[in-house]
Amino acid sequence: MGELKFLISPESGKRLREDHLYELVIVGGGPAGLTAAVYAARKKLDALLVSVDIGGQTLLTADIENYMGYHYISGEELAAKFEDQVKQYPIDIAVGEEVTSLGKEGNDFVLTTSTGKEVRARAVILATGKRSRPLDVPGERELVGRGVSYCAVCDAPLFAGKEVVVIGAGNSGATAVMDLLKIANRIYVVDVLPDWRADPLLVERIAAAGEKVATFFGHEVVRIEGKDRVTGIVLRPRGGGAEVPLPVQGVFIEIGLIPNSDLAAGFLELNEAGEIVVDCRCRTSVPGVFAAGDVTDVPEKQVIIAAGEGAKAALSAYAYLIGQRR
Ligand SMILES: Cc1cc2nc3c(=O)[nH]c(=O)nc-3n(C[C@H](O)[C@H](O)[C@H](O)COP(=O)(O)OP(=O)(O)OC[C@H]3O[C@@H](n4cnc5c(N)ncnc54)[C@H](O)[C@@H]3O)c2cc1C
Numbered sequence: 001m002g003e004l005k006f007l008i009s010p011e012s013g014k015r016l017r018e019d020h021l022y023e024l025v026i027v028g029g030g031p032a033g034l035t036a037a038v039y040a041a042r043k044k045l046d047a048l049l050v051s052v053d054i055g056g057q058t059l060l061t062a063d064i065e066n067y068m069g070y071h072y073i074s075g076e077e078l079a080a081k082f083e084d085q086v087k088q089y090p091i092d093i094a095v096g097e098e099v100t101s102l103g104k105e106g107n108d109f110v111l112t113t114s115t116g117k118e119v120r121a122r123a124v125i126l127a128t129g130k131r132s133r134p135l136d137v138p139g140e141r142e143l144v145g146r147g148v149s150y151c152a153v154c155d156a157p158l159f160a161g162k163e164v165v166v167i168g169a170g171n172s173g174a175t176a177v178m179d180l181l182k183i184a185n186r187i188y189v190v191d192v193l194p195d196w197r198a199d200p201l202l203v204e205r206i207a208a209a210g211e212k213v214a215t216f217f218g219h220e221v222v223r224i225e226g227k228d229r230v231t232g233i234v235l236r237p238r239g240g241g242a243e244v245p246l247p248v249q250g251v252f253i254e255i256g257l258i259p260n261s262d263l264a265a266g267f268l269e270l271n272e273a274g275e276i277v278v279d280c281r282c283r284t285s286v287p288g289v290f291a292a293g294d295v296t297d298v299p300e301k302q303v304i305i306a307a308g309e310g311a312k313a314a315l316s317a318y319a320y321l322i323g324q325r326r
Helices: 031-042 056-060 075-086 152-159 171-181 200-207 303-325
Strands: 021-027 047-051 092-095 099-105 108-113 118-126 130-132 163-167 186-191 213-217 219-225 232-237 244-246 250-253 257-259 289-291
Touching: 021 031, 021 108, 021 303, 031 047, 031 056, 031 075, 031 118, 031 303, 047 118, 056 075, 056 152, 099 118, 118 303, 152 171, 152 250, 163 171, 171 186, 171 200, 171 250, 186 219, 289 303
Parallel strands: 021 047, 021 118, 047 092, 118 289, 163 186, 163 250, 186 213
Antiparallel strands: 099 108, 108 118, 130 257, 219 232, 232 244
């Protein structure tokens, strides 16, 4: 799951009662899970939020310019504001715990964590988000953390004055280029497709940087080279042709995200992309299990959408629990 980042520290955020049947367990501490937690707490549900970290993908985002109420806010700052709001309410929070299984015993849902803890609940919200997709080329796995990165916000400062390559010309790739512009000496951008797929505003800003950014569109990556650290990357034109070696010290892989839905596989209906299928009330294929945010098949993956879906999921879980009480 990459490097763990904590705002609520694992020590202070460790209230998880194993000998207790929660009304609701929310898995995931990104915008969807944190918003669900606030809505659940305001309905006075006996709830637990369990997550690997607090903030999720917002921790990987330098600038957020499209969350209403803020012209500009960094991802980390927004996560801290979300966290502060959740902390106003008396719900249990366990940070630093990865939920590894979800099943049902009688009427109860049972979740287990990577540290061997077992939690029971009458309803569950999965808000586990997405993670970076690997490129799957020779050299990638061996050189992760030694020049290969999936997080420009986290690692860009390590490449001051260096030559770097960003793989992927979508919004994530363009955002990575923006993060690297003030730091790296030269930035190559590689994509198998013939042009940018990023927001025009981002593309315009990158174009304004002039020759510092060179594009290799219509190219694929053959391998990443280096023994102890990255020393280069080798490309090839998509239709065939001579290999193109580029001397780089950093490789930023930004080719999209895959849903963190392993937990739900075999238990809930997933679509072809591995996303959890939900209806407009965030209900999954199993009554009592709800899902929200990037892990679901709801189109468009944005903070404001994840937060909104988190609110809906908590209100739907509340309605479900009320119905069960009758
Ligand atoms: C580089 C980048 C830039 C972006 N820029 C913007 C932007 O400018 N504006 C915008 O609106 N959106 C942006 N986004 C998208 C936005 O960050 C996401 O849409 C949003 O964070 C999704 O929220 P989420 O809560 O659904 O999932 P995530 O943010 O992915 O959170 C998932 C949470 O679940 C936890 N988790 C996962 N699996 C488990 C498990 N098994 N057990 C326990 N916990 C688990 C994770 O630790 C994490 O806390 C960007 C994303 C990236 C990667």
